[in-house]
Amino acid sequence: MSILAVGSVAFDTITTPTGHVDNELGGSATHFSIAASYFTQVRVVAVVGDDFTAEHEGVLKARGIDTRGIERAPGKTFRWGGRYTENFNEAKTDFTELNVFEKFQPRIPKEYGDSKLLFLGNIHPTLQAAVRRDCPNIQLVGGDTMNYWIQSTLPELRETLKVMDILLINDGEAKMLSGDSNLLRASQKVLAMGPKALVIKHGEYGSTVFFREGAFGVGRHPFRAPTLPLSEVIDPTGAGDAFAGGFLGYIASQEVINREVLKRALFYGGVMGSFAVEDFGSRRLSKLKREEIEERFEIFRELTHLE
Amino acid sequence: MSILAVGSVAFDTITTPTGHVDNELGGSATHFSIAASYFTQVRVVAVVGDDFTAEHEGVLKARGIDTRGIERAPGKTFRWGGRYTENFNEAKTDFTELNVFEKFQPRIPKEYGDSKLLFLGNIHPTLQAAVRRDCPNIQLVGGDTMNYWIQSTLPELRETLKVMDILLINDGEAKMLSGDSNLLRASQKVLAMGPKALVIKHGEYGSTVFFREGAFGVGRHPFRAPTLPLSEVIDPTGAGDAFAGGFLGYIASQEVINREVLKRALFYGGVMGSFAVEDFGSRRLSKLKREEIEERFEIFRELTHLE
Numbered sequence: 209m210s211i212l213a214v215g216s217v218a219f220d221t222i223t224t225p226t227g228h229v230d231n232e233l234g235g236s237a238t239h240f241s242i243a244a245s246y247f248t249q250v251r252v253v254a255v256v257g258d259d260f261t262a263e264h265e266g267v268l269k270a271r272g273i274d275t276r277g278i279e280r281a282p283g284k285t286f287r288w289g290g291r292y293t294e295n296f297n298e299a300k301t302d303f304t305e306l307n308v309f310e311k312f313q314p315r316i317p318k319e320y321g322d323s324k325l326l327f328l329g330n331i332h333p334t335l336q337a338a339v340r341r342d343c344p345n346i347q348l349v350g351g352d353t354m355n356y357w358i359q360s361t362l363p364e365l366r367e368t369l370k371v372m373d374i375l376l377i378n379d380g381e382a383k384m385l386s387g388d389s390n391l392l393r394a395s396q397k398v399l400a401m402g403p404k405a406l407v408i409k410h411g412e413y414g415s416t417v418f419f420r421e422g423a424f425g426v427g428r429h430p431f432r433a434p435t436l437p438l439s440e441v442i443d444p445t446g447a448g449d450a451f452a453g454g455f456l457g458y459i460a461s462q463e464v465i466n467r468e469v470l471k472r473a474l475f476y477g478g479v480m481g482s483f484a485v486e487d488f489g490s491r492r493l494s495k496l497k498r499e500e501i502e503e504r505f506e507i508f509r510e511l512t513h514l515e
Numbered sequence: 516m517s518i519l520a521v522g523s524v525a526f527d528t529i530t531t532p533t534g535h536v537d538n539e540l541g542g543s544a545t546h547f548s549i550a551a552s553y554f555t556q557v558r559v560v561a562v563v564g565d566d567f568t569a570e571h572e573g574v575l576k577a578r579g580i581d582t583r584g585i586e587r588a589p590g591k592t593f594r595w596g597g598r599y600t601e602n603f604n605e606a607k608t609d610f611t612e613l614n615v616f617e618k619f620q621p622r623i624p625k626e627y628g629d630s631k632l633l634f635l636g637n638i639h640p641t642l643q644a645a646v647r648r649d650c651p652n653i654q655l656v657g658g659d660t661m662n663y664w665i666q667s668t669l670p671e672l673r674e675t676l677k678v679m680d681i682l683l684i685n686d687g688e689a690k691m692l693s694g695d696s697n698l699l700r701a702s703q704k705v706l707a708m709g710p711k712a713l714v715i716k717h718g719e720y721g722s723t724v725f726f727r728e729g730a731f732g733v734g735r736h737p738f739r740a741p742t743l744p745l746s747e748v749i750d751p752t753g754a755g756d757a758f759a760g761g762f763l764g765y766i767a768s769q770e771v772i773n774r775e776v777l778k779r780a781l782f783y784g785g786v787m788g789s790f791a792v793e794d795f796g797s798r799r800l801s802k803l804k805r806e807e808i809e810e811r812f813e814i815f816r817e818l819t820h821l822e
Contacts (some may be wrong), residue, residue, distance in 0.1 A: 389601045392744040413720035434739045437699040511818035
């Protein structure tokens, strides 16, 4: 199944304890698409400005990503600047220049009409819902959101959650969205808002998928995948999108979608997220070999597997 | 193998968002011993005051715990008061009355001399080292410590770490002890101080065991065990000691001690910790059936097990 991904393409200026980059190619659609491209055909819908060159597009094309849905608008591409301190848990934003992204109205090319899986990257929930309506052939919708939308557009977000099959967010977002500081109760409240499955990302501690009763098969319990403890994190920007790309990319590559597939997908999400943080932007992610992915998947499996 | 456990017996006054208890039987030796008692014979060394009644001792005896090493001293038993806020991650201490614990000099009864596994609960590192010297027949030493000892008695603690085979601490303690905020690097630095294995507890995210190269067999990687997301935490006091009790208790019950045993032990640690938080003090822990433990072990396994 091919994936249609909607989100941002951005130029990021990032400072971490280990280095600095200016105008590095980033954005949720970029990180997601590159990660997912190792598993399936990916089609992107996004907007860029005059400063988005053939070289930038080449990074995506080199991974076989269909870029016909990337709209060129007059002006500059979305820019974000931020920095991480020693523990890498949270970025401090230096600046946000929305530029052409401010008036982004996603348009789905006709050629994308047969896509079966949709990823709604972290954009305004009303735009997410509009994209969903424009893609009638979609069989599974995965989506992301963030604190900003939870705080400023909650009614719109709650509408959009009704059309999301799988929501991928982090601990803080799950607690904020549900208003509950207990993770299990928070997951139940979020699942009651619409999604059939909820993936909560715990950063360096891995991730958990919670299922709505009866969704994707039977089973009483959530499922947890680890991450690999890494001796050096270079840049966590985009790790969440890379996680989503590995997770949904693996799902798209499977014949059937059931709990066992979602469990393995959670491991692949962790694998792609762990590669993402090993270099700035998508540098590490865009130059992987499939064998490296399988090798790390096995390490992740060994990390929690009892004989 | 029987376990000899040294630590505190205390009366805890605890306030959580869900309730309050006064003078609840607690302390590291109590929680540890009760958890470990489901797996093996446990012998306790601790000190109590005149206020420690036959009823209190009965809680331990009911679990078959050998209490001959609990010394009665004139005065009151160690008392601690504290409270937890909504997220349960950290206790705020209301008061600490060391009482008879202040002059605690652990004495090992002759009858305990054939113990093979020693647990050094969270007491002054110099006392921990003295106990180790008094137990020449011990084959494996597990131990705990806390921020207070890392900050105020680091040289003594570093001496004691040389005689510990397995150190069990949490993320914050590992980072403080190593001076490194990266968990993998922190683990390597702590292992270089002496322990053959380091168990780092991540609270609601489970735990990881790191091995010194070649210790307990071969293998390149750490191992991670989950915890069960619980819908209600009643009281986290003693969960770390219950974890240690499950972990070392399971190890003591095995014929050989290798990495595979330590991995399963990590799961049993998580299982006992998850029971501990379900009620105040050791109330839940002291009334378990072995079948409940095995049932939860299977749930933990399913939580991370891929087909």
